[in-house]
Amino acid sequence: RKEVEQDPGPFNVPEGATVAFNCTYSNSASQSFFWYRQDCRKEPKLLMSVYSSGNEDGRFTAQLNRASQYISLLIRDSKLSDSATYLCVVRGYQKVTFGTGTKLQVIP
């Protein structure tokens, strides 16, 4: 089993739709979790950290389920500008692992 797994997609969704991505991790001792966004030919940028109780930032909601070892990202009211690859990141002491990313394409 890979340390961090994501469905590569692509997820093709119409504007205004709600879309959700999951990311599973294998190390139960992992300490923190993040979602990054990477646009084509650009560097990854932090989208949001994932708090234990879940957190929301505008149209984006992140959840953590430690029992089942996954995190999720929900995007509401998708915009064309949300089209990108979303990378899940799992972190422990002196260790950080990126998922392979989920590609989202929002279509008009």
Next chain:
Amino acid sequence: DTAVSQTPKYLVTQMGNDKSIKCEQNLGHDTMYWYKQDSKKFLKIMFSYNNKELIINETVPNRFSPKSPDKAHLNLHINSLELGDSAVYFCASSLGVGGGLFYEQYFGPGTRLTVT
């Protein structure tokens, strides 16, 4: 006021050459990283330095040698370049090596290396 910068942005070179990529961060972070992103877009960590000390050294050919003259700089030197080294190399930094939520990483713009 760029937080993490890399030079050069593009590097085209021939097999067998030696090249260096430089990285600098002005965030006051203690930890810096090198990642390789290949054509399949998988982002793989290569090295990590904390306060100039090597703490992560993944399975990377020893043709790759990182050097950290101070905690704001982490350079990557590559000897005897091969076709398979063609990729985008990203530098990143974080506050420290801890596992908590404070330790998110900030990435440089990447160096696109093409070996011909």
